[in-house]
Amino acid sequence: MIAAGGGIGGGGVLVPIYILVMGFSPKHAIPLANITVFGGAVANTLLNVKKRHPLADRPLVDWDLILVMEPLTIAGALIGAFLNKLLPEALLVVSLVALLSFTAYTTLKKAIRMYKAETRAMLAERGSARVREDGTKESELTRMAREQEEEKQEEEEEDSRENGAAAAAKDKEEDDDLSLFSSATDLKNKEQLQQILEEERHVKMGNVQVLLLLFVVILFINMMKGGGALKSPLGIRCGSTSFWIANGAMLGWILLISFFARSYLVRKHEIKEAVGFPYVEGDIKWDSRATIVYPVICAAAGFFAGMFGVGGGIVKGPLMLAMGVHPKVSSASSACMILFTSFTATTSFVVFGLLDMDYAAVCMTVGFVATLVGQIGLFYLMEKFQRNSYIAFSIGGIVLLSAFLMTIQSLISMADSGGPKPPTGICTGKQ
Numbered sequence: 001m002i003a004a005g006g007g008i009g010g011g012g013v014l015v016p017i018y019i020l021v022m023g024f025s026p027k028h029a030i031p032l033a034n035i036t037v038f039g040g041a042v043a044n045t046l047l048n049v050k051k052r053h054p055l056a057d058r059p060l061v062d063w064d065l066i067l068v069m070e071p072l073t074i075a076g077a078l079i080g081a082f083l084n085k086l087l088p089e090a091l092l093v094v095s096l097v098a099l100l101s102f103t104a105y106t107t108l109k110k111a112i113r114m115y116k117a118e119t120r121a122m123l124a125e126r127g128s129a130r131v132r133e134d135g136t137k138e139s140e141l142t143r144m145a146r147e148q149e150e151e152k153q154e155e156e157e158e159d160s161r162e163n164g165a166a167a168a169a170k171d172k173e174e175d176d177d178l179s180l181f182s183s184a185t186d187l188k189n190k191e192q193l194q195q196i197l198e199e200e201r202h203v204k205m206g207n208v209q210v211l212l213l214l215f216v217v218i219l220f221i222n223m224m225k226g227g228g229a230l231k232s233p234l235g236i237r238c239g240s241t242s243f244w245i246a247n248g249a250m251l252g253w254i255l256l257i258s259f260f261a262r263s264y265l266v267r268k269h270e271i272k273e274a275v276g277f278p279y280v281e282g283d284i285k286w287d288s289r290a291t292i293v294y295p296v297i298c299a300a301a302g303f304f305a306g307m308f309g310v311g312g313g314i315v316k317g318p319l320m321l322a323m324g325v326h327p328k329v330s331s332a333s334s335a336c337m338i339l340f341t342s343f344t345a346t347t348s349f350v351v352f353g354l355l356d357m358d359y360a361a362v363c364m365t366v367g368f369v370a371t372l373v374g375q376i377g378l379f380y381l382m383e384k385f386q387r388n389s390y391i392a393f394s395i396g397g398i399v400l401l402s403a404f405l406m407t408i409q410s411l412i413s414m415a416d417s418g419g420p421k422p423p424t425g426i427c428t429g430k431q
Contacts, residue, residue, distance in 0.1 A: 011037045011342075012100060012314050012402025016409035026413065028356050030084065031349035032363050038342040039367030044335030047375050049203070053329065054388075055280040058200045060332045063207040065284060065325070068265050068291055069298040070337050071214055071258040073316070075251055076302025077341050078218075081348040084307045092307060093410035097403050099304070100314070104400035107318040111392030114327070118387055193275040214257045215340055221250050222347055262291040282326030294323065302341055314402060317395045327391040328382075 011033045018029035051060035084092070225236050225246035236242045265286040272279075284290060301315035316337060320330040349355045382390050 010040070010314075010398055010402075012096070013398060013405055016402075016405035019409050020405075020412065024356075027084075027354055031346065031355040032359055034342050034346050034349060035355065035360050036363040036367035037338060038346055039364035040371035041335055041339040041342055043368045043371040044332070044375055045339050047372070048332035048335060051328075051332065053280075054326065055282070056200070057197075059203050060328060061203075061336050062284075062325070062329050062333045063204040064265055064268075064286065065320075065329075065333050066337055067204075067207045067210065067261045068258075068286060069295055069316070070211060070340055071254050071261060072295045072299035073302035073337060073341050074214070074218060074344050075254040076299040076304075077345045078222075078247070078250060078348060080303040080307035081345055083303075087307075093406060093413075096304065097406045097410070100399050100403035100406065103315065103318050104396050104403055107321060107392060107399060108396035110321055111389050111396050114389035114392055115387070118389055122386065189275040192271070193277065196272065196275065196277060210257065210261070211340065214254065215344065217253055218250050218344060219347055221246055221253075222344075222351060225351075258295060262295075265291055282324060282329055284323060284325065294319075314399055318399065321392055321395065327388040331391050 014033035014036050015026075015029050018024045018032055019026055022029070024032060048060055052058070053060050224234055225232055225243055232243075234242075236246060266288055269286045273285075279285065284294075297319060298316060301319065304315055317330060317334045320334060321327065325333070346355065378390060378394060382388060
């Protein structure tokens with residue numbers, strides 16, 4: 001429920017609970033956590049898909065953000081699912097705990113900064129005493145002096161604008177020919193800008209269709225190749241040459257979609273810059289650098305999703321906040337990405353025979369209902385108290401709790417087994 005508001009799934013909390021409380025082995029707890037995360041992602045997406053951006057007339061879910069980040073996230077999830085069966089359990093857990101601890105620290109630090117900024121803004125709106133950066137309040141005399149200084153600056157700016165207007169009028173008289181050409185260009189840019197703004201108002205179905213195509217092809221290849229407890233309809237044996245060719249084909253398809261997404265968004269960014277698109281706080285400018293750096297980081301997030309059953313959001317949520325994405329947009333977009341990532345990882349666990357179908361439906365239902373309640377509750381509190389920082393606190397709190405529970409779970413597991421468990425093979429089925 002707490003993770004729901006941040007759109008991060010909560011797999012890092014679910015895995016230790018399934019192991020310590022429910023008594024599942026780590027190899028089966030991770031797939032069950034993944035399908036629980038998937039149920040939560042379904043609920044989150046259903047709630048967010050009709051919401052609007054808080055600062056612009058467009059959907060809350062940023063489909064450009066998803067298009068450029070999700071393909072390589074899925075690639076990372078597929079690789080992570082393989083390594084889940086190959087790497088020693090101790091190495092997996094220690095690496096995850098270290099990552100989550102650092103992520104929790106940075107996210108909570110940002111949440112505190114956001115909370116303080118919101119407090120200052122709320123006090124200013126209510127006419128309360130001004131709050132300085134160090135948290136102290138200024139005296140009445142200081143406030144009056146500051147207001148007089150601000151009024152003086154406004155008068156100077158007004159004079160500057162009047163002088164600028166006069167100079168502009170003179171320049172206009174001298175450049176009539178250039179003005180005619182500029183007017184025609186401005187009119188064309190204005191029409192193109194209006195077209196872009198109209199497109200931004202609606203869900204970008206082209207992006208959704210590309211993502212669905214990406215997902216369907218990956219799912220089809222994944223099921224056709226088989227592996228572990230699931231036999232291939234085409235007779236492909238796990239570990240054979242055909243098996244690895246099929247996996248290579250999946251990764252190749254993902255890279256092709258990633259290249260298409262990058263080209264599309266870079267071209268779109270150039271057009272927006274040319275027509276003067278009005279970016280708002282939290283918008284990402286998808287230039288040639290951003291479309292490489294952020295997807296690569298998302299590939300690492302997907303890697304952890306497949307390897308630990310954490311849905312990817314536990315890494316991508318803090319990542320998007322660090323990128324400067326608006327908290328509400330981050331939460332909604334992360335939940336949509338988790339929908340793709342967790343389902344892809346879950347199908348891989350089914351193929352490998354690790355998902356306990358006796359509990360799968362129950363876990364998915366629990367994830368759906370808990371997320372529904374948590375999402376509605378958190379957004380009610382955010383609207384009531386005007387605090388977007390609650391999302392950041394939700395993300396940071398869940399990440400920190402995940403690190404704590406994973407540490408306890410790993411210590412207990414090693415104590416019970418007399419040491420770290422050896423890895424299994426890729427083609428080992430359900431035990």
